[in-house]
Amino acid sequence: MMSKNKYENPLITRYASEEIQYIFSPDFKFKTWRKLWIALAEAEKELGLDITDEQIDELKKFQDNINYDVAQAREKEVRHDVMSHIYAYGQQCPKAKPIIHLGATSCYVGDNTDIITMREALMSIKKQLVNLMDILSKFVLKYKDLPTLGFTHFQSAQPVTVGKRASLWLQELMFDYNNLVFVLDGLKLLGSKGTTGTQASFMEIFDGDTQKVKKLDKIIAQKLGFDDCYDVSGQTYSRKIDYMVLSVLSGIAQSASKFGNDLRLLQNLKEIEEPFEKNQVGSSAMAYKRNPMRSERICSLSRYVISLALNPALTASTQWFERTLDDSANKRLAVAEAFLATDAVLSLYLNVSDGLVVYPKVIEKRLKSELPFMATENILMDAVKAGGDRQELHEKIREYSMQTSYEIKAEGKDNTLLEKIAADKAFGLDMKDLEKALDTKLYIGRSVQQCEDFVNEKILPIIEENKELLGLKAQINV
Helix, strand or coil, X not given: CCCCCCCCCHHHHHHCCHHHHHHCCHHHHHHHHHHHHHHHHHHHHHCCCCCCHHHHHHHHHCCCCCCHHXXXXXXXXXXXXXXXXXXXXXXXXXXXXXXXXXXCCHHHHHHHHHHHHXXXXXXXXXHHHHHHHHHHHHHHHHCCCCEXXXXXXXXXXXXXXXXXXXXXXXXXXXXXXXXXXXXXXXXXXXXXXXXXXXXXXXXXXXXXXXXXXXXXXXXXXXXXXXXXXXXXXXXXXXXXXHHHHHHHHHHHHHHHHHHHHXXXXXXXXXXXXXXXXXXXXXXXXXXXXXXXXXXXXXXXXXXXXXXXXXXXXXXXXXXXXXXXXXXXXXXXXXXXXXXXXXXXXXXXXXXHHCCCEECHHHHHXXXXXXXXXXXXXXXXXXXXXXXXXXXXXXXXXXXXXXXXXXXXXXXXXXXXXXXXXXXXXXXXXXHHHHHHCCCHHHCCCCHHHHHHHHHHHHHHHXXXXXXXXXXXXXXXXX
């Protein structure tokens, strides 16, 4: 229920999915802490410490049954969240109490959980990306041969196709996917490094046996589904890892914002629109309006994600020696909110791209209104072949083009450039000859082949590799 007298984060109440919210929830965090304590105890037992199966079984019995009331009451006394949860776990597991957190520091559960959380969240983002690429690849192929007016500087330019334009959106998502996979595959745990990263406490526990201490990290990593731990650290893993992760999210936000802006412009041109529901209201004043509100929200939230990527960069650059705590409050906000906002952006992107409305007649009309200007080079060549003087005809085309452009903009007339050329006997071409130059396929280059090659060679292998992730349907709340 909405609280009327407290601030509520709109990422929670309006935008982010339940899945990503749970990944950053206290319940996910504290259950992961207990997984880490169990992994530590099991690893220490395997390496010869006096830890019993009975103690580990007791820890596992209460792994997901967290006595939050006890932990919260204890934290009010000791003002330390890790110690409070160790105490609460110990209350449930009296036999295992002496060996919980043995040799570890708070960052053992805190930092390892942060890595696990980011990995889980990246996997969720990856699923959205794959589904989005699947949807857009189908759009690219469907409209690969529908010519449309190209724009440079948002001024009329050589034609492309609707699919070719969409391939630009798709390619940026491919870049983001590759970056995400690179960072995701490279994530490692902090492991059990101790208070300054030297593993001194574990050297004490294992009587100076460096091989056992090294193996401890390996075992813990494997139990949590990682290949390894970082080779060296201070008390914490390097905060550059947070920056690398949020850079991936920033990249996704950049791609999404580019799509959102393009679609907002296209909707103004009435060529392509985002989906508009039957009872949706576009404006409180202008009842006829169909505002591109989802695309606008994509751009708005994307801007926020891009800005958040600066936080871990600043944090990484200001860490002192083996650790300082000025990272904690900042990363607690920036990392979680960047993921929640990116999740919301991708949900919107999925929703919009899955329901894009294309208006071929409008697209054709705009292209035809501009095409005579673009056809002038071909017309010039045809006129020269018919015996005309190239320099004389070039000047005539320039004059007729300037005149026609003025008539269109200043007087609101239709494009009569071809009529002017047909009426000039110096060109030796009639309207039938000129209309041959208006075949749009003459001006789209390799657009169709580029769409086919790109999707078939670069995108479909990614989709096939991740086909178990397909089938996601985006839900947006507002």
